[in-house]
Amino acid sequence: MAFQPHSVINIPDEERFTALVRKVFSSGRLTNNGAAVRELESRLAEYLRVDYLLLTSSGTLALQIAYRALELTGEIITTPFSWVTTVSSLRWVGLQARFVDIEPRSYNIDPTRIAAAVTPSSSAILAVHTFGNPADVDAIEAVARQHQLRTIYDAAHAFGTTYQDRSVLSYGDASVLSLHATKLFHTIEGGAVILKERDAYERAKCAINNGLGSNGEVQALGINGRLSELHAAMGLALLDDIDGVLRSRRQSAEYLRSFLRAHSSAQLQQLNPSGETNHGYLPVVFPDGQIRDRAISALTRAGFVPRTYFDAPLNRLPFIAAGAPMPITESLTERILCLPLRIGISIAELDVMGKIIGTLCPVMSPLIRTYGA
Numbered sequence: 001m002a003f004q005p006h007s008v009i010n011i012p013d014e015e016r017f018t019a020l021v022r023k024v025f026s027s028g029r030l031t032n033n034g035a036a037v038r039e040l041e042s043r044l045a046e047y048l049r050v051d052y053l054l055l056t057s058s059g060t061l062a063l064q065i066a067y068r069a070l071e072l073t074g075e076i077i078t079t080p081f082s083w084v085t086t087v088s089s090l091r092w093v094g095l096q097a098r099f100v101d102i103e104p105r106s107y108n109i110d111p112t113r114i115a116a117a118v119t120p121s122s123s124a125i126l127a128v129h130t131f132g133n134p135a136d137v138d139a140i141e142a143v144a145r146q147h148q149l150r151t152i153y154d155a156a157h158a159f160g161t162t163y164q165d166r167s168v169l170s171y172g173d174a175s176v177l178s179l180h181a182t183k184l185f186h187t188i189e190g191g192a193v194i195l196k197e198r199d200a201y202e203r204a205k206c207a208i209n210n211g212l213g214s215n216g217e218v219q220a221l222g223i224n225g226r227l228s229e230l231h232a233a234m235g236l237a238l239l240d241d242i243d244g245v246l247r248s249r250r251q252s253a254e255y256l257r258s259f260l261r262a263h264s265s266a267q268l269q270q271l272n273p274s275g276e277t278n279h280g281y282l283p284v285v286f287p288d289g290q291i292r293d294r295a296i297s298a299l300t301r302a303g304f305v306p307r308t309y310f311d312a313p314l315n316r317l318p319f320i321a322a323g324a325p326m327p328i329t330e331s332l333t334e335r336i337l338c339l340p341l342r343i344g345i346s347i348a349e350l351d352v353m354g355k356i357i358g359t360l361c362p363v364m365s366p367l368i369r370t371y372g373a
């Protein structure tokens with residue numbers, strides 16, 4: 001799959017970034033938990049109002065650090081509708097994925113199907129806040145308590161998302177952010193793990209640093225998961241403006257969503273009323289794959305770069321053993337398109353996109369098919 005800046009390109013003020021880079025150089029320290037990493041960790045913990053946050057070299061690694069810090073074993077119940085990392089990160093550390101299909105409109109894991117997927121070897125639920133829309137956290141936590149499972153949220157899309165007036169990252173035993181360059185807030189490459197318990201945090205902190213304890217001796221099995229000072233400088237340079245980025249993203253997304261509601265029958269993501277999405281992505285779902293393909297051609301001709309995201313159900317990946325079909329996800333991946341809402345997009349561009357979708361998918365279309373609704 002070709003890399004394309006389909007969603008966000010958040011570039012910091014150059015002067016500010018350069019000043020931070022100079023500061024790193026003059027500190028004489030480029031990595032190993034330096035001042036920039038420590039400052040970014042404490043500013044993020046404060047901004048997100050969480051206690052235990054650690055930066056890592058990627059979101060993928062942050063997931064794996066979470067699995068190990070929580071000492072997960074056996075099977076992990078997760079969603080088939082996500083980026084490949086959600087499940088490849090499990091398999092890479094020898095954990096098994098057991099899939100539970102999504103809700104047809106929120107695109108998040110369906111909590112009512114989780115209990116049926118629990119087996120004696122289940123140890124956790126790994127849910128995703130898909131496209132920044134908070135999962136049904138209350139229901140997921142309830143079923144986890146009932147079956148004594150841990151909860152991990154892949155919150156790669158959910159920087160700035162809230163749930164019941166708190167950062168969505170403060171829920172569960174662990175939440176994980178990706179700070180990859182395509183995300184709303186990023187460090188070019190990077191990630192963060194947020195842990196609820198102090199013990200798990202201490203284990204994670206040690207694990208990220210090759211298992212070294214505070215005395216510099218190896219205490220446990222670890223890996224090099226450190227973020228560098230220059231990557232942290234990128235985060236610091238972007239953090240000052242993040243509220244403005246989130247605000248303008250909300251305005252663009254709300255504008256286009258209401259345009260589409262009025263002028264098209266394309267399905268929009270149903271947003272969780274208990275929280276607020278960061279509108280990190282704007283997915284639209286077409287009645288069928290052919291109409292989606294026509295939308296891709298029309299948008300591309302008009303100069304946009306839309307992306308079929310996510311385009312592969314995770315239960316069909318080559319390294320996953322065949323299991324039960326996931327019909328809601330499988331249908332969705334054929335019909336979904338994430339509209340390219342770059343930062344600073346104009347109303348005129350949003351209108352062009354909205355009209356293209358409205359023409360292909362008019363309000364009274366006889367082709368409307370709502371899956372499972």
Ligand SMILES: *Cc1c(COP(=O)(O)O)cnc(C)c1O
Binds near residue numbers: 060086191
């Ligand atoms: C981006 C992403 C990740 C992985 O993050 P990296 O920082 O690229 O390793 C994990 N899960 C989801 C849903 C993502 O979109």
